[in-house]
Amino acid sequence: MSRTLQSRLAAAAVTVSLLGTAVWSGPVNASALPAVPPRHTGQADITGFPRQNVLPVWPDNPADASIAIGVIAYDDIAPKLNALQKASDRVSARIAGKSAGGYDLYAVTLTAPESRAQARQQEAWKRLIEDEPAKAQRDRRLLAGYKTPLFVNANIHGNEWEGTDAALRVIEEFATSTDPGVATLLERNRLVFNITSNPDGRVAGTRANSAGYDLNRDLTIVSQPETNLIRELVIDTKPIITLDLHGYVNPTLLHPSTPPHNVNNEYDLYIKHGLPNALAIEEDLRGLGHPETSRARIPFRDDEPGVWDDFPPIYVPSFAMLQSSIPYTIEAPLNPRGDLTPAEKVRRSGINTDVHEVAIKTSLRYIQEHRAEVLHDQAEVYRRGWAGEPLRDIPDGYVPGWGPEDDYRTTFPRAYVIPTGPGQHSETAAARLVDLLVGSDGRVWRAKRDFRAGGRYYRAGSYVIDMHQPKRGLVNSLLEPGIDITERVGDLYAGPAAWSQGLTWGATVDPLWRDLPDVRLERTYDGTADGDLPGGDTDLRLDLQDAADLLAVNSLLDHGVRVHRLADGSVVVPHSPTNRRLAAAEVREHDVTFERAPARWQGTPLDEIVVGYLGAAEERDTLREIGFEARAVTAETLAATLTDDVDVLLVGANLDLAGLTAENRAALDAFLARDGGVVGLGTAGAGFSNAAALLSVTATAGPGLASGVANIVNRGGPVTAGAIPHSFINQPVWFTGLGAGVTVEQSYAADPLLSGWWATNEAGTDGQAAAAGQASIVRGVSAAGNGVVLFGTDPAFRLHPKGLQPQLGRAVLWAAQR
Structure with a gap:
């Protein structure tokens, strides 16, 4: 029935x-x-x-x-x-x-x-x-x-x-x-x-x-x-x-x-x-x-x-x-x-x-x-x-119409730990996540000393989220990976079908399933990240793993500092008294952590970067959150907006090159002729790349409502070196038929969907099996010398996947000045 x-x-x-x-x-x-x-x-x-x-x-x-x-x-x-x-x-x-x-x-x-x-x-x-x-x-x-x-x-x-x-x-x-x-x-x-x-x-x-x-x-x-x-x-x-x-x-x-x-x-x-x-x-x-x-x-x-x-x-x-x-x-x-x-x-x-x-x-x-x-x-x-009680098994008929299709439950861990120190992917991301939990009325504590839990060692100051708390459902909804609902729901009102700030915000979060850590805890109402600057007269390296790191880089560039990008996407600030003073100011402002630069480093000098974007508020504000000047571009305004000071074009919406006026097409051609960089999102970005003869790829899109947390494999390189092991998708896209000179920076895992909804058509051409192992981020240099990065994931979705913002920022840096 x-x-x-x-x-x-x-x-x-x-x-x-x-x-x-x-x-x-x-x-x-x-x-x-x-x-x-x-x-x-x-x-x-x-x-x-x-x-x-x-x-x-x-x-x-x-x-x-x-x-x-x-x-x-x-x-x-x-x-x-x-x-x-x-x-x-x-x-x-x-x-x-x-x-x-x-x-x-x-x-x-x-x-x-x-x-x-x-x-x-x-x-x-x-x-x-x-x-x-x-x-x-x-x-x-x-x-x-x-x-x-x-x-x-x-x-x-x-x-x-x-x-x-x-x-x-x-x-x-x-x-x-x-x-x-x-x-x-x-x-x-x-x-x-x-x-x-x-x-x-x-x-x-x-x-x-x-x-x-x-x-x-x-x-x-x-x-x-x-x-x-x-x-x-x-x-x-x-x-x-x-x-x-x-x-x-x-x-x-x-x-x-x-x-x-x-x-x-x-x-x-x-x-x-x-x-x-x-x-x-x-x-x-x-x-x-x-x-x-x-x-x-x-x-x-x-x-x-x-x-x-x-x-x-x-x-x-x-x-x-x-x-x-x-x-x-x-x-x-x-x-x-x-x-x-x-x-x-x-x-x-x-x-x-x-x-x-x-x-x-x-x-x-x-x-x-x-x-x-x-x-x-x-x-x-x-x-x-x-009390930490399990969710109830609600019997069929509990209210008229209640049946097995309504049975959605999870198992709560005993606690979560958000580490500080070497086990943390990003201290600033961890602090931001804690602020979200506290701001949503979750309860968070900090350890007063070092401790071991779940077979891991944690430093004093690590955040502990005891899941025996009144709003555990809210806290767990933010932190747990989520579930794959593909087989349970044939339709979906709207995405995302999974979100998991615990996996997509760039912080390391560890669930503890059995015991609360045996350590004295103190309630905290604020996430904090203590940035650092090594002593001595040394060149400084900053690994770009959070939006705060990009904000610091763009601020330094704005102050005239000659920042250099290394091959792995990190940056180096050469030593000088002025540069050290300005770097110290960024530590105080953005809580970023510099380390000593490697000996005999080699890098590409960076300048201030202006990004023109084809898209909406999400593209605009994601660029602003990582410190870039963002300038709106449309098919009708290319001549007026794609001026000589624009370094990178972010393509987040479709652009019909054949439909451009002669004036606007000339402006686009001039931008590309001066080696302007391109970062493309989804099928719009790939379509632009193909139409402009930049990189040759075949882009396949999943269903429009497919969304959630994806399992991915980072291949390293200037865009994804050190990146988090999960990504966010909203209508996932994958790239095949890669032309000459196209490098895969990231691909979907053999089991692409960790949580969310991703069905397939009868032919099976837009489902998880078709995407498995295929490229999700690619980059390359066009024959004309343009740096191009294409994303099949969605780093700008409603300002949500903050852990993907550094990937977008690193792509802009690479595309602007290779």
Whole structure:
């Protein structure tokens, strides 16, 4: 029987009685670690509610794309919130950050007034739920008095507007209501709203922010200021339910989702609430009386596996679930964009606003009706983490529609160690990874002395991640390799199907499966890398294994230092008092580690490098993260942008050479004639190389949704010498039919996919077997003298695979000056 049919037959049986399903329990074990300070520094700065601020008002903007849709313009939001704060002591609004485009980000808390003492008690209870969950589950005062939080994230896609309007409608209604029921509701709850999490896109009418990023793909990388705020609000609010308000899917789409499910979630504790509340929202949508809201689409019930999953932790709801929240993507049904009459746009946006209002109010009601259960289960996630209990084997039929296709689980190691010292591939990468873990509310410790564990020796100061911690699922989701889901899912909503910052960020990370290291540990809240500069009057070598190393090199070049590239891709800074002083400044600024240069070294002198790029925000910002000046180039602007100071062309998007104007083709030919270097990404880069008669290769691409962590073999050379043993792929590409003078720097292993999804067509020409052993990075010099490097992996994907950034940087250095 298909999943969809089975679910539909069973759906009618779903009622609130699902909450009677047994909850597994186990012994409550304390962590082996000593008591540690909480994530927050203390309660001295906690004040009561309201916490009101007069928000600056933005100038009127008639070009705001919101206006034509019939929703509130961005510049009217601050006046609205100011008026509500003036009218009601239930509303607290603040500027919580700035968008990429410089707009104010508004966070609003809606709750009954609290004295300072009451607010401090709420904070103490919130911490107790996470730090001592078993005690919290039995604490009668907490269960009676804790204000259960609801978090609403609105308008993350800028041209999906109506979540903002629904949030403001609910705030206004509850702030000004004289209904005793509303007063009681706000005495027992805190509602936290991110009013518009993408004001750039709201004003411009674009899905992405002004930097060019889809923000609902940026958790947990958090490369953008808007997603940094979302992460902070989820962590600090600790919401029982999280609502991420979107459009437009008809009928209204309501999370929960189809498999694959993130293997690190306590899914039994989620789905027992996630499904009945979705059904309750559907029922309340019917009550609106609009024909367009007579039914909803609940992927878990209605769709086949892979159609709409909650697998990667890059979405707001999937990240929130790993924080022990019951999350939802809510996709309102009616698209108000396009060639519609003004009246029809207003009608559609009005119905969408109604839909989001229902989602907020129904979810709030669900929390009230099942308060004891949802509080217990949020704490239960943390309790299982502290106790180190295995993930539950959820029986078929646990909720209607639950079957073997939903069974996604992992095994947690006892601990991870991120070494410092000789066993660490990159100290700066390790520090960056620790910062990601801590910033995501994971817990990290440092060893106070040297120790041995798992048959390895580790230096004092090595990071230890005890997996007996409350948010172990979040931590493990970042660090574990992931799984190959190719055989389990025939479809995939979106990539990546594996991510593993533990393998793709450039740091060495060791799992310990049995025992916590026998060493005294101290909680740390910051990743640090202590750079080094050898003493004496010696030439200095820097091995480029992290973005920080490239930043240091480009900074030295910017200061006029004559840096030399060696054959293995590392660089040497010849000794002089000035060079040593500048190198020392880079050690302090970027925490890089220089070593003594080899005797009688020989290298190629480098100059400052300007890179023109064909691509999007990812190519631009990856180049900037490794310190290169990045200049946007398009087919229409080649003559204006590919000027004499451009040294390398990064080709990350297709360029039709035959379609160029004579002027633009002449500019490209002039660039190549002066030995301009080329770095190509994927089939676009290979296609350009062939069309321009640079390197002759045959590029084959895997399926468009194939993505994940690849097993690779580094052959050494200026691009991959010393590189990490894994790579990141997003539609993998491999190169065959290599022409004369083409050198393979890296290839796919015999078993190319470590984790992710990579299916094949019926002919088997685009699958893993076809890629096995084939080249993934090649380089060569064209007959005309151009240095060319082609990547079949993806070092620029959404700023995610930071461990691959040095490979891209080394390729640029080699292509620019061989």
